[in-house]
Amino acid sequence: MSSEARIPLSDPVIEGNEEEYVRDCVRSGWISGAGPYLRKLEESVTGLLGGGHAVAVSSGTSALHLALLIAGVEPGDEVLLSNLTFIATANAILHCGAVPVVIDAEPNHWQLDCDALERFLATRCEIREGCLFNRESGRRIAALIPVHASGYPCDMERIDALRRTHPLFVIEDAAGALGSTLRGRHAGTFGDIGCFSFNGNKIVTTGGGGMLVTRNAEWAARARHLANQAKSDPLEYIHDAVAFNYRLSNLQAAFGCAQMEKLPHFISRRREINRAYRERLAGIPGLSWASEAGDVFWNGWQTTLAVDAAAFGCSARQLGAHLLGKNIESRPLWRPVHLSPVHAAQTPFPLPISDLLYERGLTLPSSGSLSDGQVERVAHAIAQCHRSG
Ligand SMILES: *Cc1c(COP(=O)(O)O)cnc(C)c1O
Numbered sequence: 001m002s003s004e005a006r007i008p009l010s011d012p013v014i015e016g017n018e019e020e021y022v023r024d025c026v027r028s029g030w031i032s033g034a035g036p037y038l039r040k041l042e043e044s045v046t047g048l049l050g051g052g053h054a055v056a057v058s059s060g061t062s063a064l065h066l067a068l069l070i071a072g073v074e075p076g077d078e079v080l081l082s083n084l085t086f087i088a089t090a091n092a093i094l095h096c097g098a099v100p101v102v103i104d105a106e107p108n109h110w111q112l113d114c115d116a117l118e119r120f121l122a123t124r125c126e127i128r129e130g131c132l133f134n135r136e137s138g139r140r141i142a143a144l145i146p147v148h149a150s151g152y153p154c155d156m157e158r159i160d161a162l163r164r165t166h167p168l169f170v171i172e173d174a175a176g177a178l179g180s181t182l183r184g185r186h187a188g189t190f191g192d193i194g195c196f197s198f199n200g201n202k203i204v205t206t207g208g209g210g211m212l213v214t215r216n217a218e219w220a221a222r223a224r225h226l227a228n229q230a231k232s233d234p235l236e237y238i239h240d241a242v243a244f245n246y247r248l249s250n251l252q253a254a255f256g257c258a259q260m261e262k263l264p265h266f267i268s269r270r271r272e273i274n275r276a277y278r279e280r281l282a283g284i285p286g287l288s289w290a291s292e293a294g295d296v297f298w299n300g301w302q303t304t305l306a307v308d309a310a311a312f313g314c315s316a317r318q319l320g321a322h323l324l325g326k327n328i329e330s331r332p333l334w335r336p337v338h339l340s341p342v343h344a345a346q347t348p349f350p351l352p353i354s355d356l357l358y359e360r361g362l363t364l365p366s367s368g369s370l371s372d373g374q375v376e377r378v379a380h381a382i383a384q385c386h387r388s389g
Pocket residue numbers: 058059060061062085086088089147148149173175176196197198199209210
């Protein structure tokens with residue numbers, strides 16, 4: 001094991017007003033599910049996104065779960081989703097008793113393959129009484145969750161176009177995509193509902209938390225209600241639904257308000273890190289990266305490398321082990337949903353790109369706190385693995 005300091009995968013940067021705002025909560029006593037920082041955090045998100053309604057919740061997963069309930073997803077329905085995602089997306093679907101149906105990724109940006117989605121809608125679905133049905137299974141398709149994997153916006157304009165001909169409730173899993181845009185419009189604002197995460201590894205953190213955003217005031221109110229045990233009387237314990245404790249605390253929101261002040265800085269630093277890796281490793285055979293389209297602004301949340309073992313000299317997992325030996329953290333890309341036996345996803349088409357990216361993907365240290373010297377240390381270790389491979 002190396003004697004050099006460990007380089008973490010995705011650490012929070014805590015160098016702003018976090019302590020001051022959290023101390024303010026401690027002094028005021030507003031530390032739980034109500035208080036001024038919750039509203040402030042919601043306003044800072046709607047301010048960034050250019051309007052709409054935001055509801056602070058306990059996690060990105062709870063935001064997704066609430067969004068699916070608002071979409072009217074019922075047990076036995078099907079929900080389409082990107083196959084290449086963190087398991088939370090599929091979990092939210094199963095929490096509703098629905099069946100996940102996975103769609104492959106495309107090879108350029110590693111996002112939902114809209115050609116495959118279109119083919120699925122055209123060849124496997126039918127519309128009856130205003131609802132979309134899977135002709136093979138007979139089940140209703142109640143929603144679609146495109147995921148902005150690694151924070152990179154997927155092609156929401158294509159998805160918008162498909163919605164003109166197909167009744168699809170669209171929930172964006174924008175967990176890691178805060179600040180990313182497509183033609184100047186923010187990820188999370190294209191679908192009916194957008195869901196963000198403030199987990200510790202995301203670009204902005206509250207320690208743990210999430211945000212549901214929508215332009216529909218009624219849905220936002222419904223989400224807030226369901227996140228708060230469906231409390232229907234301020235005094236009496238009367239609850240009009242079987243609901244959840246999915247609230248964020250004022251303490252967490254205070255932390256998040258300080259983080260939001262630094263978002264532009266976090267984004268530019270993560271983008272710089274991505275650029276530095278690419279420049280430093282250009283020319284080494286067998287390494288490739290997701291490309292950034294001209295009309296996209298990516299927040300740089302998570303830099304992932306694809307390793308072609310034959311050309312590079314070792315596999316992504318061997319490279320990961322080599323980096324760990326140098327005290328550098330890395331991780332394979334998510335195991336695609338279709339490979340998880342407990343989630344029993346439906347796979348209408350083959351999934352070659354998700355399989356390939358699962359084999360080849362390796363996420364590199366992307367923390368906003370990394371110094372240029374640390375990025376160089378990672379790049380050097382990767383180059384070394386090629387020569388020794
Ligand atoms: C982090 C993440 C989630 C879950 O967010 P939590 O706040 O951890 O519940 C969901 N989807 C994706 C793509 C994520 O990266």
